[in-house]
Amino acid sequence: MTAAPRFAHCHGPAFRFDGPFAQRAGADKEFAVPMVKKRRRRHISPLQRRLMALVIILSVFVGLTLTYKAIVRPPQLEGENGAGLPASSQAFSSAEQALQDADQLALAAKAAHSARKSDFYTILVSGVDDGNGGSDTNILVAVDAGAGRIYGVNIPRDTKSRINGKNYKFNAAYNLGGMEQAAETLSGQLGIPVDYTVEVSLKAFSALVDAIGGVDFNIPVNMDYDDPIQNLSIHFTAGTRHLTGAEALKVVRFRHNNDGTGYGSEDIGRMKTQQDFLKAVAKQTLRPANLTKVSQFAKIFQQYVKTDLELGELAWLGQEAFSMGADNVNFSTLPGEWHSPYIYLNADEVLGIVNEYLNPYVEDRVLADLNILS
Missing domain, CATH: 3.40.630.190 (LCP protein)
Structure with a gap:
């Protein structure tokens, strides 16, 4: 019956490995185990904390300002400046053209009469x-x-x-x-x-x-x-x-x-x-x-x-x-x-x-x- 492998001789950063498997790999061979360094916490100074707080406050302020500007707006009126003038797309006789011109002038006068002041x-x-x-x-x-x-x-x-x-x-x-x-x-x-x-x-x-x-x-x-x-x-x-x-x-x-x-x-x-x-x-x-x-x-x-x-x-x-x-x-x-x-x-x-x-x-x-x- 084959003996179970044995682990022994632990020496901190390195250890020895013997037993049946050790003979194959080379008896008493030491394997180095690298040290794991602990990460040091980064120290944040009071000035850095204040700067971070200022950035957060400014970000919130900018967000609220953008939201405010998106919501707060002048009243929106439909058709503020009256009806638009129809475009001409066909040829007319002189009489028809005269009538169309008169209509255009009437519409222009109506549009001018209904042009609104701003705000x-x-x-x-x-x-x-x-x-x-x-x-x-x-x-x-x-x-x-x-x-x-x-x-x-x-x-x-x-x-x-x-x-x-x-x-x-x-x-x-x-x-x-x-x-x-x-x-x-x-x-x-x-x-x-x-x-x-x-x-x-x-x-x-x-x-x-x-x-x-x-x-x-x-x-x-x-x-x-x-x-x-x-x-x-x-x-x-x-x-x-x-x-x-x-x-x-x-x-x-x-x-x-x-x-x-x-x-x-x-x-x-x-x-x-x-x-x-x-x-x-x-x-x-x-x-x-x-x-x-x-x-x-x-x-x-x-x-x-x-x-x-x-x-x-x-x-x-x-x-x-x-x-x-x-x-x-x-x-x-x-x-x-x-x-x-x-x-x-x-x-x-x-x-x-x-x-x-x-x-x-x-x-x-x-x-x-x-x-x-x-």
């Missing part, structure tokens, strides 16, 4: 929580980023309007067809497009005022009104005071006192108060300190606002508003006269406001472009 957008903003299904407040906002200004024009709720072939007050448009109908009605009257709509619950107004810490405001008249049906009580003394969101909402909704006194002209006086208050809110909201409250503003927006603007477009508009500052935000009201049951707009004065503040086109509008009811 100019019209947005109908409506407050819609007045308890009867209509829009309580309607403001057409023109954002002229090129000129660095924002202009809002109140549309009197009792403005005589033509909707579906019948006469109504303007605030009925929302009740009849929502924001789309309101935008279509206003566009037809003013002869300019309403690019976007923003439907705001009046709760958003209250929440925004609270978010910015309230607003100091000069209440123009004594307010003493009660409406048990709406569970609404408004009681303020004229003068400057600090208003919370709930108080501010009462002030801007006030029309007249229980005894009928108040502004004298309910709707016009109320709109003037709303404009003054919105100016005060804009001035406080657009302060640099409120940039830290963007997430809070976004939450209010998600809860109480409906719009056809995309998130990135809203962010771009907000960015532009902050860069303009409150001094470049102004308001007025479409001029008209009250003859029960409507307010009749003054066409000439309305045209002046349209061309001065609201017109998104390069060319001025003319009276024929408007549709002001008499």
